[in-house]
Amino acid sequence: MKENPAIRPRFQVIKDFICLAIRDRTYPAGACIPAENELAKKFSVSRMTANRAIKELVAEGLLVRHQGLGTFVTKIQAESPLLEVRNIADEIRERHHVYSNELVGLNNVRADEDLAGRLGVGVGAPTFHSLIVHKENGRPVQLEDRFVNAALVPDYNQQDFSQTTPNQYLSELFPLSEIEHIVEAVLSTEEEQHHLKISATSPCLLVNRRTWSADRLISCARLIHPGNLYRLSSRSTVSR
Amino acid sequence: MKENPAIRPRFQVIKDFICLAIRDRTYPAGACIPAENELAKKFSVSRMTANRAIKELVAEGLLVRHQGLGTFVTKIQAESPLLEVRNIADEIRERHHVYSNELVGLNNVRADEDLAGRLGVGVGAPTFHSLIVHKENGRPVQLEDRFVNAALVPDYNQQDFSQTTPNQYLSELFPLSEIEHIVEAVLSTEEEQHHLKISATSPCLLVNRRTWSADRLISCARLIHPGNLYRLSSRSTVSR
DNA sequence: CCCCACCAGTTGTATATACAATTATAGACA
DNA sequence: TGTCTATAATTGTATATACAACTGGTGGGG
The missing domain is CATH 3.40.1410.10 (Chorismate lyase-like)
Structure with missing residues (x-):
């Protein structure tokens, strides 16, 4: 996938929406975000596509999911020791x-x-x-x-x-x-x-x-x- | 998903197969693994399921993909130095x-x-x-x-x-x-x-x-x- | 008041299918 | 021999659909 910022895949649009909402405290730490079906409707995509967006943010640590319950914004609880030189x-x-x-x-x-x-x-x-x-x-x-x-x-x-x-x-x-x-x-x-x-x-x-x-x-x-x-x-x- | 080792999701079966093949040098570093369609046929699953398995191994760093070409086992070229004994x-x-x-x-x-x-x-x-x-x-x-x-x-x-x-x-x-x-x-x-x-x-x-x-x-x-x-x-x- | 069954809502896994984009190769032509 | 085009093979994105599993709430019955 070649990333052209002007033309994003649909799942990326949803990822960006969620990240922005987390940043501006629409969904603060601990909050429940809309379910897959809701996001699918909101963005006129299939549920699979919404699922993809959420799943990737889970893998990145911003969200956590509970079957039957929903998807939540993670809470920052700890700091890691500074052992590396990060860019x-x-x-x-x-x-x-x-x-x-x-x-x-x-x-x-x-x-x-x-x-x-x-x-x-x-x-x-x-x-x-x-x-x-x-x-x-x-x-x-x-x-x-x-x-x-x-x-x-x-x-x-x-x-x-x-x-x-x-x-x-x-x-x-x-x-x-x-x-x-x-x-x-x-x-x-x-x-x-x-x-x-x-x-x-x-x-x-x-x-x-x-x-x-x-x-x-x-x-x-x-x-x-x-x-x-x-x-x-x-x-x-x-x-x- | 509760993991019962005896009953693995199909995508997990494929992941395990690939990991084992990498370890026993069936697919050595740099080698091309079978394409999604091939794996789908081999394991009698849909291509989506094979894709899921590969995608997760890519995220874990074991594989890398090139559109049009195929999927390759990554080569380990460097390890981060172990300079300390941590408790x-x-x-x-x-x-x-x-x-x-x-x-x-x-x-x-x-x-x-x-x-x-x-x-x-x-x-x-x-x-x-x-x-x-x-x-x-x-x-x-x-x-x-x-x-x-x-x-x-x-x-x-x-x-x-x-x-x-x-x-x-x-x-x-x-x-x-x-x-x-x-x-x-x-x-x-x-x-x-x-x-x-x-x-x-x-x-x-x-x-x-x-x-x-x-x-x-x-x-x-x-x-x-x-x-x-x-x-x-x-x-x-x-x-x- | 407590327990159980049912239901709604959610996530989890999977399928068949479709189209887009990329890459390399083979064949045709100049 | 070099260039261009078509084709095959592959990954990338997306859809509609289906069933499974889990959770919490509500209502009914004891």
Whole structure:
């Protein structure tokens, strides 16, 4: 199936309808969505087609079904540990949301003492510094402040980050061998507030991440998220 | 759908057939499996039913399809690195599920030639052998078959493993310095089937793990999981 | 008040059928 | 020999239909 966004299969139309309804709280967590026959009538399709749409959303974890009862929106109950480097663009798209970003800056930077220590390079060594706002449906959800070892990634500052993310680009060049995560809750700086469009009192989730490939420290990133917009999510169940 | 192994839905019969054929190399990695119409004829079902079986295996990553061409067994090209020893009890609890276990046995064992080789001790040396079923919400998810060097961990067989796991106990005593993982897919023994409550044809993921602390080999464990309950993520592509 | 049967509504599995789209190959023609 | 077209084979989407199984509510009877 070649995806032409303008011409969607009927089952996809229904999937999109349901996802939108979940997002705008028409069907909040725990709520029962219309039955297959209802959706079939509403969208003038066969029940099989409605079933297909629902079944796929069940497989994606957004819905859960009980024979005889109905189909329910899953509830978020738990967070999964952060063990992997996920590509934020993929995560947003998996939620059927629109990913975009805004490149604030992409510069050559000589490592000061602090950065040298964090990036494992010598003081004065060349690095690249990128500052990017990642957006979900146009809303800023992550400010990525990243430093990359220029000796290892000489073309970093030639990349077009409207077409890829730094994480994706780097992971394509360097298979990860080690990841370090430090997670904490912080208040944001004035600059961060500006980019994330949040107030000075909004708590933020800060993830400091360093990635190694074959024992070489490739980059270190400070990822900061508005606390009310970002959480680590996992599979959910519904209780009646 | 309540699963009664004796009465499987027709699409499940086909899924099982395909999985078995993949495992015994009837259809090796990269191979093309029979088309929907062929399977429909072979199993006397409608094409829709064959399609359902294949589609689900595609979703599970075992198969990949090309319109006009056929359906292929995926090739495993990479495995996500196993870099840590996670405590299964913690993992399950992090999923907000109930962890429990069943201690099948905890014995003193003199190392035979095979075990001596694996545990790096002399033939006849004293070891401890623990066999534990780890359960998530009462359901067996891992059978842990572990041998520990008794000279290094003399109190191992005094532990109450209903209050901790062997992994947790050992990791508190011995900081890990090296881990070896060997991962393969196997059929389970009759005893393993009994403990894991699975059928003889259920594929299992086997992780053989050895852990060292300060260059001393502490223990070796055979961890076996029902394939449908536990899997390591992997990226797969197919080439034609 | 409790129990049971019935019913409505829902999901679960399956079928025969139809048309669309893609791919590779073979044959015809220049 | 190269190009184009037709065909065969395959997957992709969809339909109307049927029966099975499950759940909860209601009504009737004891």
